[in-house]
Amino acid sequence: MSISQTIDLPVTTPGTVRSLKVRRYGRPGARPKAYVQAGIHADELPANLAAHHLAGLLEAADRAGSVLGEVVLVPLANPVGLSNVIFNDHQGRHHAQSGQNFNRGWPNVAEAVAEAVGPHLGADARANGDLVRRAVAEELDRLVAGNEAESLRLVLMKLAADADFVLDLHTDAQAELHLYVDPGQWPGAADLAGFLGATVVMLCRNSGNDPFEETVSQPWWLTAERAPQAKLEPPFTVVVELRGEGDVSDDLARRDADALLHFLAHRGVIAGGGDAPPAFDGIAAPLEATEIIKAPAGGIVVYRKGLGDWVSAGEAIADIVDPLGDGEGARTPVLACTNGRLFARARQNLAWPGAPLAKVQGREPLPGRVPGRLMYD
Numbered sequence: 398m399s400i401s402q403t404i405d406l407p408v409t410t411p412g413t414v415r416s417l418k419v420r421r422y423g424r425p426g427a428r429p430k431a432y433v434q435a436g437i438h439a440d441e442l443p444a445n446l447a448a449h450h451l452a453g454l455l456e457a458a459d460r461a462g463s464v465l466g467e468v469v470l471v472p473l474a475n476p477v478g479l480s481n482v483i484f485n486d487h488q489g490r491h492h493a494q495s496g497q498n499f500n501r502g503w504p505n506v507a508e509a510v511a512e513a514v515g516p517h518l519g520a521d522a523r524a525n526g527d528l529v530r531r532a533v534a535e536e537l538d539r540l541v542a543g544n545e546a547e548s549l550r551l552v553l554m555k556l557a558a559d560a561d562f563v564l565d566l567h568t569d570a571q572a573e574l575h576l577y578v579d580p581g582q583w584p585g586a587a588d589l590a591g592f593l594g595a596t597v598v599m600l601c602r603n604s605g606n607d608p609f610e611e612t613v614s615q616p617w618w619l620t621a622e623r624a625p626q627a628k629l630e631p632p633f634t635v636v637v638e639l640r641g642e643g644d645v646s647d648d649l650a651r652r653d654a655d656a657l658l659h660f661l662a663h664r665g666v667i668a669g670g671g672d673a674p675p676a677f678d679g680i681a682a683p684l685e686a687t688e689i690i691k692a693p694a695g696g697i698v699v700y701r702k703g704l705g706d707w708v709s710a711g712e713a714i715a716d717i718v719d720p721l722g723d724g725e726g727a728r729t730p731v732l733a734c735t736n737g738r739l740f741a742r743a744r745q746n747l748a749w750p751g752a753p754l755a756k757v758q759g760r761e762p763l764p765g766r767v768p769g770r771l772m773y774d
């Protein structure tokens with residue numbers, strides 16, 4: 398049977414308290430350890446619903462004695478953002494008080510860890526792993542959060558930092574199922590992509606501004622880079638984008654939870670991993686090859702292309718209509734700059750110059766797409 402834990406977040410408003418509910422399956426401290434969190438962007442509810450269904454599956458597995466390692470699940474990772482309802486509209490992506498995106502600015506201890514453990518690493522991957530995990534924990538213990546969002550990140554990071562598998566469940570605005578994966582985990586992560594039926598996998602280690610999954614794995618990758626002679630096995634970290642924010646259904650959430658359970662079994666966290674993953678037949682390419690198509694003008698977006706459509710460089714994916722204009726002169730075409738698969742679109746149809754409207758995954762890195770500046774907010 399699972400163990401439930403409640404972690405109170407620091408009080409920021411007198412008279413209120415918020416807390417995280419953490420569920421633990423298997424034997425505490427057993428390996429491999431998987432950490433799964435859902436909805437750090439609090440308006441991405443398909444992620445929370447999938448985690449809810451996953452909790453039921455994990456509970457059954459635990460009662461049957463099938464959890465070989467340990468699974469730590471946070472089905473609702475952001476109670477701060479979930480409460481952020483303004484004028485009957487929920488805004489869960491940014492921290493209302495500071496304006497910070499909840500999935501940027503995670504504590505990044507890579508430099509300090511690489512420096513501390515580099516000289517002490519040897520040929521034993523397990524011993525090296527213990528050293529890195531201990532150094533990460535020590536560095537995280539030194540940090541002091543400056544506001545409510547930072548407190549939340551630090552608490553979650555401490556739960557995740559020593560895991561072997563870290564799955565961060567999100568949702569795009571309107572989208573097909575897609576993944577962000579560290580290039581060092583590809584093509585190994587094709588099993589997860591196959592189980593989930595992902596159509597696009599973006600490979601990235603440093604997208605910019607320290608999103609959660611990258612700050613979990615970067616201490617390992619940087620240490621490996623600085624000490625190439627040492628044997629290290631960095632954790633498997635991934636962002637799973639469970640389609641679009643409106644794709645809320647028990648059927649989809651059950652299917653996603655089942656796929657995640659199959660992945661955990663396939664990787665030995667849970668018993669019974671005999672099922673071969675379906676072949677991944679989507680497109681896997683660097684995040685530098687992902688075009689974020691932005692609006693060239695303000696107006697009403699009328700899409701010509703839908704999710705899953707293949708587009709060519711120079712092809713119009715949408716028009717922006719100025720309702721005050723006349724005839725064809727009222728329309729500004731929105732052009733793709735690469736050949737690829739359109740896999741995500743904006744939630745709203747009001748455009749302003751520079752507004753991100755769609756994502757197209759190509760195969761070749763695009764000019765202007767450079768590590769460290771690959772995310773748009």
Ligand SMILES: [Zn+2]
Nearest residue numbers: 438441567568
């Ligand atoms: Zn998100």
